[in-house]
Amino acid sequence: MPMQSETRQDLRLIGGSAATRELDREIDVAAQSDARVLITGETGVGKDLLARLIHQRSRRRLAPRATGNCAGVSDTLIEAELFGHLRGSFTDAYRDKPGILESAPNGTVFLDEVGEMSPRMQASLLRFLETGEIQRVGGATTMPRVNVRVIAATNRDLGAAVAAGAFRQDLYYRLDVLHLRVPSLRERCDDIPALLEHFLGHYARQHRSPARAWSAEAVGVLSEYSWPGNVRQLRNAVERIVLRAAGPCIDVRDLPLDLRGAAAASVTAGSASAYTPKAETSAGDLLGRILQGGESFWSAVYTPFMSRDIRRADLKAVLKEGLERSGGNYRLVVRLFNMPDGDYKRFLNFLRQYGCHLPYRSFREAPLARARVA
Numbered sequence: 001m002p003m004q005s006e007t008r009q010d011l012r013l014i015g016g017s018a019a020t021r022e023l024d025r026e027i028d029v030a031a032q033s034d035a036r037v038l039i040t041g042e043t044g045v046g047k048d049l050l051a052r053l054i055h056q057r058s059r060r061r062l063a064p065r066a067t068g069n070c071a072g073v074s075d076t077l078i079e080a081e082l083f084g085h086l087r088g089s090f091t092d093a094y095r096d097k098p099g100i101l102e103s104a105p106n107g108t109v110f111l112d113e114v115g116e117m118s119p120r121m122q123a124s125l126l127r128f129l130e131t132g133e134i135q136r137v138g139g140a141t142t143m144p145r146v147n148v149r150v151i152a153a154t155n156r157d158l159g160a161a162v163a164a165g166a167f168r169q170d171l172y173y174r175l176d177v178l179h180l181r182v183p184s185l186r187e188r189c190d191d192i193p194a195l196l197e198h199f200l201g202h203y204a205r206q207h208r209s210p211a212r213a214w215s216a217e218a219v220g221v222l223s224e225y226s227w228p229g230n231v232r233q234l235r236n237a238v239e240r241i242v243l244r245a246a247g248p249c250i251d252v253r254d255l256p257l258d259l260r261g262a263a264a265a266s267v268t269a270g271s272a273s274a275y276t277p278k279a280e281t282s283a284g285d286l287l288g289r290i291l292q293g294g295e296s297f298w299s300a301v302y303t304p305f306m307s308r309d310i311r312r313a314d315l316k317a318v319l320k321e322g323l324e325r326s327g328g329n330y331r332l333v334v335r336l337f338n339m340p341d342g343d344y345k346r347f348l349n350f351l352r353q354y355g356c357h358l359p360y361r362s363f364r365e366a367p368l369a370r371a372r373v374a
């Protein structure tokens with residue numbers, strides 16, 4: 001359960017587009033009250049960052065901030081993570097443990113991926129939001145009420161999920177008091193030059209590489225690109241470019257082919273930088289969404305797997321590719337698949353629970369070139 005204390009400097013919304021300036025104002029408004037906030041937007045647009053900014057600008061900034069992820073693994077484990085559990089209430093519950101909602105008194109709890117909750121979890125969360133009472137898994141009585149502000153996020157269209165009967169309307173209304181919609185990067189391409197500048201400086205410092213600058217042409221090409229994985233994809237792309245580029249000026253030829261637009265990519269398709277699915281398998285599509293689109297494993301693979309839209313063989317094929325690229329290192333696979341480092345255990349539990357765990361040893365002999373996380 002990550003608890004963060006961040007400096008103001010780490011937390012900035014980069015970009016001067018009208019949409020981003022408006023978002024910044026909405027963050028200020030949200031920070032002034034204790035109202036629940038629902039943050040929606042595509043993968044990688046900055047929902048997590050917004051939640052952190054709201055907490056940091058609010059009266060609660062000195063109290064803890066905790067994050068609970070509502071996707072992944074079984075209901076029991078998610079319920080135990082949010083509400084806590086009593087010793088012996090399920091197989092791995094060796095001692096009493098408070099849940100995330102209890103762990104940030106007077107602070108903020110960020111519930112990520114709320115759109116993925118099962119009906120049972122939706123009912124438990126609704127009960128908590130209505131009464132403020134927490135019942136630990138395996139406990140008969142409720143715990144004393146906690147003062148916690150809830151911010152929720154999802155990359156689903158919750159209104160549509162409500163209309164389709166997949167998400168409870170009463171819970172939706174409880175969560176959706178203030179609603180921050182984060183536009184995709186395509187809808188605010190004016191932000192792209194500032195983001196490129198910001199991440200270039202950041203990664204040049206982090207990797208101790210000489211100061212670099214973008215050529216005007218490179219910025220032009222990258223501003224035209226559609227960025228399906230939004231800011232996360234841009235950030236990852238800049239890191240790779242910093243690690244690869246040689247000269248002080250980053251020009252169009254230093255850009256990965258897949259970012260140079262459809263024309264350039266089709267001429268030289270199959271380059272080492274792009275993932276090219278061997279066949280039109282859904283595993284290939286899923287990998288493209290993760291590796292190029294910057295989408296997280298949870299939304300690209302876990303969700304369709306749980307709703308039986310993809311097969312176990314597809315999931316295993318995706319995992320196999322991840323293990324090959326990371327030289328059999330599951331921690332690197334977590335990063336490669338756009339999950340926060342803290343999701344490592346959750347990821348492994350999920351794979352084991354559904355019989356999809358692959359032995360890492362067979363990937364350890366992979367040539368070094370593959371071990372690089374692209």
Ligand SMILES: Nc1ncnc2c1ncn2[C@@H]1O[C@H](COP(=O)(O)OP(=O)(O)OP(=O)(O)O)[C@@H](O)[C@H]1O
Binds near residue numbers: 013041044047050231
């Ligand atoms: N406007 C911005 N300025 C600076 N950094 C940003 C901005 N927007 C996003 N980022 C950075 O991009 C990365 C992805 O953002 P974040 O994790 O908040 O996305 P998300 O919407 O929560 O994605 P997901 O739906 O996949 O969880 C983070 O490193 C975040 O700090």
Ligand SMILES: [Mg+2]
Binds near residue numbers: 047048112
């Ligand atoms: Mg997120």
